[in-house]
Amino acid sequence: MVKTDTSTGPVLRAMGEEAVLLELGSLEDVLLVHRALAASRPTGLVDLVPAARTVLAVTDARGPALAAVGTWLLATAERALAPGAGGSTVAVEEELARPDVVIHVRYDGPDLRETAELLGMEAADLIAWHTARAWTVAFSGFAPGFAYLVPEREDETIGRPLEIPRLSVPRTTVPAGSVALAGTFSGVYPRASPGGWRIIGTTDAVLWDDAADPPALLVPGGRVRFVQVVA
Structure with a gap:
């Protein structure tokens, strides 16, 4: 579940038994990815915390499994950062409203x-x-x-x-x-x-x-x- 090769895009880091850290290349990437993550946030996720180069996702025993959270983080980040993607359309519409x-x-x-x-x-x-x-x-x-x-x-x-x-x-x-x-x-x-x-x-x-x-x-x-x- 943990991806550690920084040369190929977003990176996952395990943060104990209930959290995963997604490392990104820049603050601009964080803004795009956090917007997309917020629009597709799984039910039961405890917290989603952006920082200058990272987004921390926190779950617990009642929320989604840690492996599933990691998969969601990577897949969403890769979609949001794909050329021409521009982040999540749903998230942009919600933000403007x-x-x-x-x-x-x-x-x-x-x-x-x-x-x-x-x-x-x-x-x-x-x-x-x-x-x-x-x-x-x-x-x-x-x-x-x-x-x-x-x-x-x-x-x-x-x-x-x-x-x-x-x-x-x-x-x-x-x-x-x-x-x-x-x-x-x-x-x-x-x-x-x-x-x-x-x-x-x-x-x-x-x-x-x-x-x-x-x-x-x-x-x-x-x-x-x-x-x-x-x-």
Whole structure:
């Protein structure tokens, strides 16, 4: 059941008795494959967790057998990544029908102007770039409710994804609700914590609520739009 030859495509790794890890070549592959997996998820599967280069599938005694999960992961990944496949049509339709999560942002972050200067922009241009596109939740991590967001399209003006360097010295405390950039990602800190991302704004949105179902406001595969508000 476990495939380990990385030269021929997606790779399976056993993760104990109730999980299988699917390794992929890039974050772009993860987005495509996770979308297709979510659309064909077997009944009883406990969890499906994307990361930067992997997707973890978790089952248990009441769910599908581990061997069957591995077969499903590989077959679905190979279909989704086949030339011209473009992922699952059903998943794309469901994604487009799902309403975007709107996060209202005050673009008052301490790193806004410096970050814009690093990118050769004015602060207003960086704000416009951040609000002009939909963002996709690629995966979650770091802290409960923290989502790694990727833009759905490149900026037509610069013709490439923006690459934002992290702070050379991380902050010991980043306030909850800080809207930040790092690498090719955007994110919102759900709670006060250390961090090295560049803070460009703040929001009052609640990213994690133990009483909600699901508790995370932003879940993998979801779409997000940032809207500027004046403090």
